[in-house]
Amino acid sequence: MPKRRHQKPPVYDGPPIDRASEEGEESSPPPRHRRPPTxxxxxxxxxxxxxxxxxxxxxxxxxxxxxxxxxxxxxxxxxxxxxxxxxxxxxxxxxxxxxxxxxxxxxxxxxxxxxxxxxxxxxxxxxxxxxxxxxxxxxxxxxxxxxxxxxxxxxxxxxxxxxxxxxxxxxxxxxxxxxxxxxxxxxxxGEVPTKPNAEECAAIIKLWLQDCDQNHEFCKAKQGTGEFLPKRVLDLSDGQIRLVETTPGKRGHYVALSHCWGKEQLMTTTRATIAERMRGIALEQMPKTFQDVVAITRGLGLQYVWIDSLCIIQQDAADWEQQSAVMADIYAYCYLNIATTRAAGGHEGCLGPRWTxxxxxxxxxxxxxxxxxxxxxxxxxxxxxxxxxxVQSFKVPGMQQDIRIRLAMKSSHEALQTPRWIRNHVDTAPLLLRTWVYQERSLSARSIHLHANEMVWVCDVTQRCECKELDGTPPDGDGWGASKDQIAKIGAMTADNKALHGLWRTIVEDVTLLDLTYESDRLPALSGLAYRFAEYLPKNERYLAGLWEGDLARDLLWESGGSTQTAGPTRDRKMTAPSWSWASLVWGGDDSANGLKWEHETKPKLAKWAGIKTYKQDARTRIISASVNVEGQNKYGIVSGGSIVIEGALCAVVLKKGATQASNPPLANVTTVQYGVFNSLHLNYDTPTSASSAGGTIYCLFIGSFSEMFDGDDKPHVMHEGLILKPVDGGRFVRIGHWAQHIEDWVDHKDVWTRKSRVHRVEII
Structure with a gap:
């Protein structure tokens, strides 16, 4: 590798640099005769x-x-x-x-x-x-x-x-x-100890809890006068650990655990072991992570802790469904959520030496x-x-003052703020790559993250960490993802359904980057958040396999990027969500860095090169009916199929030059165009295999338009968007992708089919 050229900087001989004025703030200019003291x-x-x-x-x-x-x-x-x-x-x-x-x-x-x-x-x-x-x-x-x-x-x-x-x-x-x-x-x-024990960690957490209890009215109001205990908790009193069933309505402080189960078999509660768990559990028999959490909870002086693998009866579908339906309340009303952020499995523990x-x-x-x-x-x-x-600091020798140097702990400061780059933290914060944990930390009023670098506190008001870098910073993320404070304050959005729907789409963008052991849990893992949103959306607005009825046509315009990623999302035959739902695809994995592209209108202008987007539904687009088949009691959980009947401008696009439409097309009098006639149409298939399975002809359904205005533009840039459909037996269609077409001066001479296509009614399953 060649040397990098280094040019020694000249001695500065100009007026002092005014940082405030560079940031656009008002400030008085310094005297001309001043020279920098350097x-x-x-x-x-x-x-x-x-x-x-x-x-x-x-x-x-x-x-x-x-x-x-x-x-x-x-x-x-x-x-x-x-x-x-x-x-x-x-x-x-x-x-x-x-x-x-x-x-x-x-x-x-x-x-x-x-x-x-x-x-x-x-x-x-x-x-x-x-x-x-x-x-x-x-x-x-x-x-x-x-x-x-x-x-x-x-x-x-x-x-x-x-x-x-x-x-x-x-x-x-x-x-x-x-x-x-x-x-x-x-x-x-702040100094960050290399290997703190449970008592030392608890002492720091106590101070943060006390400050939150005394000064954060919003966090206290969220919990009300006290927490309702879950149906089952671990009781740590009298030096014992016992699983207990609580009486309905009983209140008390409890810790809720967020953790990765890992590849090794965890200690669980089943119908065969529940009686034994209620008699008592020996600490040394618990996985190392559970032992550490029990020690911290005792150090905080708290009696109860909730751990899913022990407090939900495993291999019991009815109990799991019942408890997953109230998961939102379990985390929302806990006194503290302890997240074992550094541990990829229950046997690793969360109190080992700190490292970066x-x-x-x-x-x-x-x-x-x-x-x-x-x-x-x-x-x-x-x-x-x-x-x-x-993680270790070193005192700089030769100084009268105590000045120290250490490696920067970037992961602990970035992992919770940058959902798009979460896979950069797979080593130091593996827990944050789990879909279930996204809901748990979003709903909890306050969480303590046991990160590989240090402990990080996040409540609905502020953030803190041991090194003090995050102290006083709001939990509002980087703007690209859904921030904790946005989710905590959705009650303030009740007058703006557009903002609520936009926030939901952003949440889904975040979770499609994350992993699940069982992909069938994709909807149940968001059911707690869906329940919260339903409380603030218009009464009786239905939840349809991860989409909301009140903005359903707009919700259909999700884009997976699957056609450009050879290892992008896939469509497994075992998936039961309808093809028009993002939940019909298998997400997560190392190649999911781009995730779902869905929300544009409600995010702030995030970069100087970006424009401001607005959406308008085409006047011809109309949802006739929509339904899903919900399995079990949790209406925000697993679905088995669904149907949308929709009207809109539609045309058949013949993909191969010289090919003709099928002899028995599923729709009569449909407008037909050749794909090569216009170069402004972009076909974005849902999966890498969708394109090859499309056949010779696809059907493009027009949903609506996005107008994007850039700084200095006289008029907006317009993009028409809709769904790519494929006919199946019975005259119905399945979604296989998302299309977009530029509508600009430079394509006026091209065939813009959306202006002349006939309106058709189709059923998508």
Whole structure:
């Protein structure tokens, strides 16, 4: 890999940079005669006002990477009179010598460079994410740690510098209560113990619970005067653990557990073992995760804990259906939800040593491909391995103050905010990839996440963490997914059904990224949230296999992206939902990174390149009837088939040039067009196999139009959208995809069939 060019920055000789004015805020200009107090052109004395940033200094960058002001370690050693350079060199040498971040074989050393990050300069193009970051920084009562990016390579003294193999972030901070650092850019952060026990964790959680009890009226109001105990709970009193059946209406504080069952057989309650569980359960016989949760619950001074595998009778369909129907209440009214976020199985435990991932593999692979494209070289040698590193801080030597350096805990700060990128956290937060857990943490008034990095608190009002990075930040996510505070406050949306329907579609977008052991649970795993939405939607609005009757035509316009993903969603014969429901597909898995595309209108404008979309249903589109067959007592659970009868503009599209429509078409007098006649029609099939099974002719049903207005546009960009249908026996149709067609000036001369097609009534199953 060739060397990355590094250009030493010139000494800054202009007026002071006013960060506030750059963000669009009013501020008075500084006097012209002022000069920055910095003397060092290498580190700029750690003064963030003068360190070159990407939007001001685009030349300080590496090929294919974010522009930064990179400082080689050799430059930090050039001027011993600069206290800031000497401090940075000492700090990073300490981190390297700890051997906690990289492996150094005998006879090798680490060559590195660093870039000091400006928190007001986010890499993301998401305007919404940038605004959140700025607002959080302004509302912060104490300054945060200094974030620094580091790139390094291990090599011998005489080896050629062949490029940097690893990249990661670190943070430099003063511990809470310590004397402030001499640089304003180095703020305060909390210490994160490497291996805390249950008592230490409980002590921290107690403080957060007390603050929430005393100061969060919204969280208290959600629980009312006390929690109704579930039908069965584990009673931890008198030093014992017993399964008990509660009397109806009994109140009390209880903990509800969110956990992964894992591949190993968990301890469960069945009809054969329920009597034994009620006599008592030995702690040492429980899976390690259960033992840890029992210890934390006792440390909190609470008597009851609810664990699904022990409190729901397994292999009993009637009890499972009854309890899954009230799952929303079990989590909504618990005193605390403990989420074993770091554990992929019940036998792993959730109180082991804290660790973070040196996730440099993706960066190294991307860079390697970019600079060696077309080369016969073996790229694998330049790609480092992803490793686990212990969460541990190191005191910077030679300082009078207590200043520390550690690897940044990015996963604990991002995993709960970025649903689109949840698979980036499969190692550190595997629980969050489970569909059932999405509902559990969304409905609970407050959750404690036992993450691999640290504990994270999320309630309906705020977030907190042990390192203090999240303290005071609202639980509103990154704007692309459904945030916890949106779900908590759906009662405030009752006057806006459009917002409620939009939020539901966004929730479904989120959960299609997640995994299930049994795909048939896809609808039951959302039944608690569906029940909550039904409380606030117009009375008697029906729930139809994951769609809502009040906006049904719009709800039909979901897009799976299956035709562009060779390993995208599939349609299993065992799936019982009707083809027009997103629940008819098998979601999740490693290739589900894009998930479902469904909601556009109610999300904020998330990026500067995005437009604002509005939807209008075609006047000819009309739902005649809709129904589903619900299995069992839970009307928001499993369905077996369903039907929609709909009227709308429809045409037959002949896919192959020269082919003709079937001799016995399912509809008479249907408008027929050749697919190649217009190049603006996009056919997005639901699964990779839908296209091959479509046959020679498909049927496109027009539903409605999306108008998107971009900044500076004189008129909106219009997209017509609808369903791709395939005829089946009996004159009915099944959905096999979603189509979209641009309606712009440049296609006026093309065949825009939606303007002239006849209206037909079809039944879709």
């Amino acid at each position: 003397k060092c052109s290498t580190c700029f004395d750690l003064d963030l006002r003068y360190i070159p940033q990407p939007h001001k200094n685009p030349n300080f960058c590496s090929y294919g990477q974010v522009a930064r002001h990179w400082i080689p370690s050799t430059d930090l050693a050039k001027d011993p009179s600069c206290a800031s350079c000497s401090f940075l060199k000492s700090a990073f040498d300490t981190l390297i010598n700890s051997r906690g971040v990289t492996e150094i074989p005998p006879g090798k050393h680490v060559s590195y460079m660093i870039a000091i990050l400006d928190r007001n300069d986010d890499d993301s193009e998401d305007d919404f994410a940038k605004k959140r970051m700025r607002d959080a920084a302004r509302n912060k009562e104490t300054s945060k740690s200094l974030k620094v990016e580091m790139r390094c390579i291990v090599k011998g003294e005489k080896e050629k510098d062949d490029g940097f193999q690893e990249e990661f972030q670190v943070e430099i901070y003063s511990p809470l209560g310590a004397e402030p650092a001499p640089w304003k850019s180095i703020g305060v952060a 991932v040196r996730d440099s593999l993706a960066w190294a692979a991307q860079f390697s491909r970019a600079v060696r494209r077309g080369s016969d070289d073996d790229n694998s040698k330049s790609i480092s391995k992803t490793r686990k590193c212990e």
